[in-house]
Amino acid sequence: AAARNEALRAAKYLGRAPWRRGSGYHPRSRVETKMHCVKLLGQRLMARDFDRQVAELQVRIVVLNGYTALGIPVTEAVG
Numbered sequence: 284a285a286a287r288n289e290a291l292r293a294a295k296y297l298g299r300a301p302w303r304r305g306s307g308y309h310p311r312s313r314v315e316t317k318m319h320c321v322k323l324l325g326q327r328l329m330a331r332d333f334d335r336q337v338a339e340l341q342v343r344i345v346v347l348n349g350y351t352a353l354g355i356p357v358t359e360a361v362g
Contacts, residue, residue, distance in 0.1 A: 320347055 294302040303309050324343045330336045 317347075 290302075290306070293306070297305065321343060324346065328336045328339055330339050
């Protein structure tokens, strides 16, 4: 709790945007969000063999990337 309180104090003192840049918060937040998405596809691995576990995770990542691609807007020039 002390580390969190210190982070909140620093964010309040510096402002949120400078604090995020200085502390490396943004990349860490993106990784945490992506790991949450990966865990939504399943908490456990079904395969017992290491190579098959790797393949299982690669399939999950392909599925996740497919969902991410569906959510990215396509920009088109008008006029």
